Amino acid sequence: MAQINPSILSADFARLADEARAVEGADWLHVDVMDNHFVPNLTLGVPVVESLRKATDTPLDCHLMIEDPDRWAPQYVEAGAGSVTFHAEAAAAPVRLARQIRAQGARAAMALRPATPVEPYEDLLPELDMLLVMTVEPGFGGQAFLDVMLPKIRRTRRLIERHGLQMWLQVDGGVSAETIERCAEAGADVFVAGSAVYGADDPAAAVRSLRAQAEETASRTCAH
Numbered sequence: 612m613a614q615i616n617p618s619i620l621s622a623d624f625a626r627l628a629d630e631a632r633a634v635e636g637a638d639w640l641h642v643d644v645m646d647n648h649f650v651p652n653l654t655l656g657v658p659v660v661e662s663l664r665k666a667t668d669t670p671l672d673c674h675l676m677i678e679d680p681d682r683w684a685p686q687y688v689e690a691g692a693g694s695v696t697f698h699a700e701a702a703a704a705p706v707r708l709a710r711q712i713r714a715q716g717a718r719a720a721m722a723l724r725p726a727t728p729v730e731p732y733e734d735l736l737p738e739l740d741m742l743l744v745m746t747v748e749p750g751f752g753g754q755a756f757l758d759v760m761l762p763k764i765r766r767t768r769r770l771i772e773r774h775g776l777q778m779w780l781q782v783d784g785g786v787s788a789e790t791i792e793r794c795a796e797a798g799a800d801v802f803v804a805g806s807a808v809y810g811a812d813d814p815a816a817a818v819r820s821l822r823a824q825a826e827e828t829a830s831r832t833c834a835h
């Protein structure tokens with residue numbers, strides 16, 4: 612079952628509550644946290660996640676593009692995130708951190724920048740509920756999808772299957788009506804979409820349409 616997670620990064624930050632409610636029906640709301648150190652951009656932090664939690668019933672998928680996630684990620688679970696994604700490149704102790712997030716009752720996920728291979732993390736996969744393969748260089752919305760990431764998505768799906776895991780495989784960056792089918796064919800099942808959703812006249816309809824496209828692709832391919 613394909614999941615569509617609109618990225619609040621492409622929303623109007625002065626109207627975040629309304630923008631969160633505009634995509635009710637989405638599986639998760641994707642919240643991009645950037646600290647201007649791990650990536651060259653600054654967005655929002657724990658207090659905004661606490662407020663978003665109260666503003667919508669859609670569960671929050673927090674993507675932490677920050678240094679020292681070992682210290683900060685637990686605070687995002689406390690703030691109400693249902694899923695917390697830390698970057699492999701930033702975590703000092705990814706297994707301990709994933710266990711901590713799960714022990715607090717949230718889903719634990721790990722993200723890989725485009726140049727980070729999945730293979731060194733093969734043995735960690737059972738500790739995770741989701742792996743995020745970035746399909747742009749993290750930091751900004753509205754960038755062009757990196758086709759060169761498709762083989763990594765395929766290899767990740769094969770590893771998940773080889774280990775018999777139930778974990779989700781998320782893609783994030785440049786996902787749109789033009790690119791989602793390639794991602795679904797390669798084996799992704801959770802799709803973050805920022806500009807493709809919030810740039811549409813009807814964001815909720817854009818979510819439904821992307822989900823239908825991904826599901827149709829998944830049902831006619833045997834990738835997973």
Ligand SMILES: O=C(CO)[C@@H](O)[C@H](O)COP(=O)(O)O
Nearest residue numbers: 620749750752753785805806
């Ligand atoms: O994490 C990020 C960017 O670093 C993403 O979540 C973007 O916000 C996705 O935006 P689009 O590429 O879909 O416009």
Ligand SMILES: [Fe+2]
Nearest residue numbers: 643674783803
């Ligand atoms: Fe993101």
